[in-house]
Every structure is written in structure tokens, then in C-alpha cells.
Amino acid sequence: MKNFDVLIIGGSAAGLSCALVFGSAMNKPFAKNKKIGIITHQKASALQNAELNNVLGFKKGTKGCDILNEGLEQLSSNYPQIIQIDNEKVLNISNEGDFISVKTNKGNYLASKIVVTTSPAKPAVIKGLENFVKPHPTIPAFKDKIMLKNVDHIVTNGIYVAGVIAGWRSQYAIAAGSGTLVATDILTEWNDGNHTMIHDVIE
Template identity: 60%
Template sequence: MNTFDVLIIGGGAAGMSCALVLGSAKNKAFTIDKTIGIIMHQKASALVSGLFNNVLGLKAGTTGKEILEKGKQQLSETYPHIIQIEQEKVQKIEGTKGNFTVITNKNQYQAKIIVIAVGPSNLFNIEGLLQYVAPHQKLPPAKERIQLKNNDHKVTDGIYVAGVLAGWRSQFAIACGSGASVATDILTEWNNGNPAMVHDKID
């Protein structure tokens, strides 16, 4: 499978949260024909070295490594229709909304919409996006982190940014919320502009 309606780039807090919310909309009429993928690169996630005591719903002492593993598992078990692409890193993006080409170190993919959730490292070097890079507005300047210029997560037509790279401070819950927010923006787009959310409930 090499063609996606949405391709999420980055398998950390924001990317996986975005994928989970998009996946949870699988029974909505406006998602039936949609193909969703995530480039599940995790090696460079801030979660790798983190220890989490202050996140609602997570047991104190949870490690970021556990979150990465369990998040991937939750996505594959609950929403197996979301395609997870492992061990690839995005190098370049070309094209415009409806017809992007995403080039990794191993393959290339077509996508109509892209979500960039790769964290705020100043080593960011995805060709095709460098014109949107700016100093991070909410992290200490001494850390030299970057963000992508955006308006409510929208970088340009068809490209969203999520997580700390969107200009948010680095807290797990904020990054997850940012990814979830982008997912509902995409669902709203697919729903012809009518606000969309996904709530499961106990019968």
C-alpha cells in the first residue's frame, strides 16, 4: 500500500494520538473509503528517555519506552486498518494538497494530506518543509529548538503539524492533545466542514 488519504509522519506522542483518533472514526460514513498511514519511526522520540509521573490516566512510574510500545500495540489491535510503516525516516516531501509524494530512506508514498509530528529538534532536515522552519516560540532559546510556522496546526494547504513541532511546550498531554486536535480537523474536512469528533460510549 503506497497511497494514502492521510499520512502521519512520526510515531511519538502526537503522531500516535492523531492516528488513534482517526482510526476511531472508522464507522463514520465519511471515513469509509479513507486510507490512513503512519510512518512509525520512534527511535528519536523524546519519550525514549522519559519517566512519567504527572500524566492523567498513566500509572506513576510509566516509562516513555512503555508508552511507545503500548501505543503501537493499541493502534494495531484496536484499529488494524491504520497502516504502520516501520523503520523508515522521511527525507523529502514534494507536491501539493491531494498529490504529495513522501520520500523516505527506503520508499516513496503518495498522500493527499500530511501530518508532520517529528518533534522540535534543530536537526530537522525534511526537504520541502525547510521554508516553514522558525525558532520555537515556547521553549527556552538556549535549547535552540524549532517549530513549523502554522495557523492552528495548519502549515499550508494539505499539511498539518502536530506536537511540540507545532510550537507547543514539551508536555506529553499537550503533544497528545495537539495530535488529537489535528485528527478532528481532518475528520471535519472529510465531513464537508461539519465539526467532527469521535466519542465511544458504554451501551
């Protein structure tokens, strides 16, 4: 059983953006000994069939499925301290005292905080999160999608949500921004409430 300070569930626009910001913060004193992981089961991502011509910085014809693969490589090469748990599907989440227990089809993990960035499809709801589900407010009703109730991305103690499943409209940049926001919120908390941005600068 591995223990994490933060375990991100889902490795698409929201999850990988969240992980990249944590990775870039690992040399800060308030984040130095933190253990961050991401479960990167990629099959159910909306990106699998997307072509992204309207996202700043992406070349015309950029395929979402390529971003899913390249994003994993970007994370592992830039920030190898972030533990990638590949090809595992989360089945169940429960409270274990001060920790959240995360059970996948291959293993069990404990984390102080989790960030749920899974897809908003109904059958994909992870056991243990059912009580937080409500109809998605910004995706057309006939698509029958869901979100997790939250206030500023916090579902309940220790459980954050980011991306489309947080209730945002389905656009790549919005999902990525939501994951980024959650990472900086948690970093700000670790930094004793001092607002935290992680910026690299040209030398």
C-alpha cells in the first residue's frame, strides 16, 4: 500500500495539468517532502476522439489522443518525482480516518487528499462518490452527463474535483485551468495560506 499527500485520479486535460503544476513546485520548501501520484487510466477520456484546433499553442490538426500520450511523457521527463500509476481504473473511494482510501482494479492506495478528474459519464461514477453526483449543468441535458457537487472544487474533506466533472463546460482550456487551479489551491494551503504561483523564468 502506497501513501500519498495528493493522489490525482485521471490523466487528461485537468489531471495532467494539475500534476504538472505540482511537479514544478516540488523544489519549494513547503512542497519538498510531499508525495504526489496520478492514476493515468486513459481510455475514457473525451480527448480520445478530439481534434484541437482552437487551443492556444496547439498546432492545427493536434489530436487529443496524441496529447494524452505526450502529456504523460512531458510529466515523466520534466517531473519524474510525480509517481505515475498507469493503466489502473479506480473502482472505489472511502474514508479511512485522516486518509482517503482509493481502490483500483490492481491495487490500493491511501492519500491525504485526492483530486478527481474523471469523465462526466454516468456509468463512470466511482463507488463512494454517488452521494455527491448531480446532473451536469453546462452540458446539454440530452447527453445525460453528471458532475460532483463542490464549492470551489472541494467536494468534501480531502476530496477535490477538477475538469468537466467539476461542472465546467467541456473545453480543453477550461478543464486544464480547473486542474491548475486545484493544484495552486493545495500549494497555497501548504504555503500557510500565502497565495502561490509556480513560474519558470528564462535565464
